[in-house]
Amino acid sequence: xxxxxxxxxxxxxxxxxxxxxxxxxxxxxxxxxxxxxxxxxxxxxxxxxxxxxxxxxxxxxxxxxxxxxxxxxxxxxxxxxxxxxxxxxxxxxxxxxxxxxxxxxxxxxxxxxxxxxxxxxxxxxxxxxxxxxxxxxxxxxxxxxxxxxx
Amino acid sequence: xxxxxxxxxxxxxxxxxxxxxxxxxxxxxxxxxxxxxxxxxxxxxxxxxxxxxxxxxxxxxxxxxxxxxxxxxxxxxxxxxxxxxxxxxxxxxxxxxxxxxxxxxxxxxxxxxxxxxxxxxxxxxxxxxxxxxxxxxxxxxxxxxxxxxxxxxxxxxxxxxxxxxxxxxxxxxxxxxxxxxxxxxxxxxxxxxxxxxxxxxxxxxxxxxxxxxxxxxxxxxxxxxxxxxxxxxxxxxxxxxxxxxxxxxxxxxxxxxxxxxxxxxxxxxxxxxxxxxxxxxxxxxxxxxxx
Numbered sequence: 334x335x336x337x338x339x340x341x342x343x344x345x346x347x348x349x350x351x352x353x354x355x356x357x358x359x360x361x362x363x364x365x366x367x368x369x370x371x372x373x374x375x376x377x378x379x380x381x382x383x384x385x386x387x388x389x390x391x392x393x394x395x396x397x398x399x400x401x402x403x404x405x406x407x408x409x410x411x412x413x414x415x416x417x418x419x420x421x422x423x424x425x426x427x428x429x430x431x432x433x434x435x436x437x438x439x440x441x442x443x444x445x446x447x448x449x450x451x452x453x454x455x456x457x458x459x460x461x462x463x464x465x466x467x468x469x470x471x472x473x474x475x476x477x478x479x480x481x482x483x
Numbered sequence: 484x485x486x487x488x489x490x491x492x493x494x495x496x497x498x499x500x501x502x503x504x505x506x507x508x509x510x511x512x513x514x515x516x517x518x519x520x521x522x523x524x525x526x527x528x529x530x531x532x533x534x535x536x537x538x539x540x541x542x543x544x545x546x547x548x549x550x551x552x553x554x555x556x557x558x559x560x561x562x563x564x565x566x567x568x569x570x571x572x573x574x575x576x577x578x579x580x581x582x583x584x585x586x587x588x589x590x591x592x593x594x595x596x597x598x599x600x601x602x603x604x605x606x607x608x609x610x611x612x613x614x615x616x617x618x619x620x621x622x623x624x625x626x627x628x629x630x631x632x633x634x635x636x637x638x639x640x641x642x643x644x645x646x647x648x649x650x651x652x653x654x655x656x657x658x659x660x661x662x663x664x665x666x667x668x669x670x671x672x673x674x675x676x677x678x679x680x681x682x683x684x685x686x687x688x689x690x691x692x693x694x695x696x697x698x699x700x701x702x703x704x705x706x707x708x709x710x711x712x713x714x715x716x717x718x719x720x721x722x723x724x725x726x727x728x729x730x731x732x733x734x735x736x737x738x739x740x741x742x743x744x745x746x747x748x749x750x751x752x753x754x755x756x757x758x759x760x761x762x763x764x765x766x767x768x769x770x771x772x773x774x
Contacts, residue, residue: 366563367563373556374557381728384724388724392499396498396500397500402499403502406725407536411725413723413724413725437727437731443706444706466575466635470574470578474710477584477588477712
C-alpha cells in the first residue's frame with residue numbers, strides 16, 4: 334500500500350498530509366466521537382427501557398397475554414407527551430411514557446452532539462478547513478431545530 | 484374473510500406486551516440489515532407497522548425516524564472506532580445533506596409527493612442496476628486529481644478483515660457527490676424517509692469509495708440528516724412512545740450486532756445485499772407513487 338501512496342504524490346497541487354503529521358491526535362478524535370455516540374446511545378436505551386418497565390408496572394393489564402389491545406395506545410390521536418412542558422409533567426407524575434420520551438430526546442440529540450464534538454476535534458487537530466465545514470453543519474442543524482419547532 | 488379475521492385478531496387480540504415484544508424482535512432484524520447496507524431500517528419498520536399492525540402512516544414515519552437515528556448512532560460507534568467510516572468525507576458531505584434537508588422542508592408544499600415517490604423509485608432502480616453491474620469491482624483509486632478532495636484531504640484507508648489487508652483509497656467526483664447528497668437531504672425531508680439509499684450510490688458509484696466504507700459512512704451520516712427533522716416530528720406528536728420504545732431498543736441492539744459483521748464480509752456480498760434491499764425500496768416507492 335506504500336506504493337499507492339507514493340504514486341499519488343504526483344496528483345496535482347495538494348497540501349501537506351495533516352493526517353500523517355498528527356496520526357495520534359486523529360486517533361484520539363475518532364475515539365472521542367465513538368465514545369460520544371456510545372454514551373448517548375447507552376443513556377437513551379437505559380431511559381427508554383426504564384420507561385417501558387414503568388409503563389407496564391403502572392398498567393398491569395398491558396402485560397397480560399389477552400384481554401387488552403395495543404391499538405388504543407398506537408392509533409393517531411393517542412395521548413402521550415410530545416412537548417417539553419408535557420414531558421416535564423409526565424416525569425413529575427411518574428408516567429413511564431415521560432421517561433421513554435426523555436430517552437428519545439437523548440437519542441435525537443446524540444447525532445447533533447456528535448457534530449459539536451467533531452468541531453472541537455478538528456480544531457484540536459489544527460485543521461481549519463474541516464473545522465469550518467463542521468461548524469457550518471452544526472449551524473444548519475441547530476437552525477433547523479428552530480425552524481422546525483416554530 | 485380470512486384477512487378480516489386476522490385483522491380482528493391483530494387489533495383486539497394483541498395486548499401491549501405482545502405488541503412490544505414482536506416489534507422489538509422485528510426491530511433487531513431491521514437494525515442488523517440497516518447497519519450492513521447503510522440505510523436506516525425504515526425499509527423494514529414502516530411496512531411492518533402499517534401493513535401488519537395497521538398503524539397510521541404518520542406514526543410509522545415517526546418511528547422510522549427514530550429507527551434511522553438508532554441505526555446510525557449504534558453502528559457508527561463501532562465503525563468510527565474501527566476506522567471503517569471515512570469521517571472526513573462524511574462530515575464534508577453533510578454540508579450538502581443538511582442544506583438539502585432544510586430546502587426540502589420549504590419545498591414540501593410545492594412538489595406533489597406522488598411525483599417524488601415515482602422519481603425516487605426510478606432513481607433507486609437505476610442505482611440498483613448500476614451497483615449490480617459493478618458488483619465484482621474491487622479496484623480502488625490510487626490517484627485523484629479532484630481538487631476539492633485533495634484540498635480537504637478526503638482520502639482514506641481501512642483494514643479489510645475479509646481480505647486481511649489495509650486498503651488505501653483515493654476519493655474523486657466530489658462535485659457530483661455533493662449534488663447527489665443535496666438531493667438525498669431534500670428527499671429525506673420531503674418524503675420523511677432516511678436517504679441512505681441515495682447516499683451509498685453517491686459514494687460507491689460517483690466518488691469511488693470502497694463499498695463497505697460507503698455503507699459505513701452513509702450509516703454515520705443518516706443520523707444527522709434524520710436529526711434535522713426529528714425535532715419537528717417529535718413536537719408534532721408523530722413519535723408515539725409505545726411504538727418508538729421497542730423500535731429504538733431493538734434497532735440499537737441489531738445495529739451493534741450488524742456492525743460486528745460488516746468488516747468480515749466481502750465488498751461484493753455487501754453490494755448484493757444492498758441491491759436486493761434497493762429493489763424492495765424502489766418497488767415500495769413506485770407503489771406509493773402509483774396507488
